[in-house]
Amino acid sequence: MTSDTRQRASMLRVDQAGEYGATRIYAGQLAVMGQSSADARKIARMADQEARHRTLFDRMMVERGVRPTALQPLWNVAGFALGAATALIGPKAAMACTAAIETEIDRHYGEQLDQLGEDDPELSAAIGEFRAEELEHRDTAIKAGAEQAPAYPLLSGAIRLGCRIAIRLSRHI
Numbered sequence: 001m002t003s004d005t006r007q008r009a010s011m012l013r014v015d016q017a018g019e020y021g022a023t024r025i026y027a028g029q030l031a032v033m034g035q036s037s038a039d040a041r042k043i044a045r046m047a048d049q050e051a052r053h054r055t056l057f058d059r060m061m062v063e064r065g066v067r068p069t070a071l072q073p074l075w076n077v078a079g080f081a082l083g084a085a086t087a088l089i090g091p092k093a094a095m096a097c098t099a100a101i102e103t104e105i106d107r108h109y110g111e112q113l114d115q116l117g118e119d120d121p122e123l124s125a126a127i128g129e130f131r132a133e134e135l136e137h138r139d140t141a142i143k144a145g146a147e148q149a150p151a152y153p154l155l156s157g158a159i160r161l162g163c164r165i166a167i168r169l170s171r172h173i
């Protein structure tokens with residue numbers, strides 16, 4: 001593999017891990033919140049989009065022979081736990097989780113698009129499209145009261161830090 005191919009494989013690996021993690025976070029939130037409240041319905045809609053993002057990255061990984069992160073079992077449990085824990089604090093904390101994660105993902109996808117330039121139109125198109133939807137998720141979460149969650153700055157800061165660490169780990173492991 002050339003270094004470019006390796007770099008793009010690593011991008012795909014971390015992105016698939018992130019989208020997978022997102023589906024697990026929302027699954028944890030919906031397990032606590034049920035399906036019927038207005039907030040739960042918003043979360044279910046976002047979860048559907050994450051599932052679509054994940055499916056596309058899954059397919060690209062198969063086509064390109066890129067292995068998934070070995071940390072997938074960890075993101076399975078950690079994502080679900082983060083979702084359930086924030087939903088147990090309350091719906092606004094669940095939304096604060098989304099706002100924090102999507103803020104990091106927007107930055108992460110933006111960096112990837114800069115790095116890719118014109119090198120990989122297929123990957124760039126997927127990242128660009130998903131990034132726009134992640135920003136909608138962030139806006140949805142903020143409109144739903146994310147910033148009124150208890151201890152919002154602390155909660156948000158901790159989740160953003162966790163997200164950055166997860167991105168770093170999934171790039172290589």
Ligand SMILES: [Fe+2]
Binds near residue numbers: 050053
């Ligand atoms: Fe996504």
Ligand SMILES: [Fe+2]
Binds near residue numbers: 050137
């Ligand atoms: Fe999202």
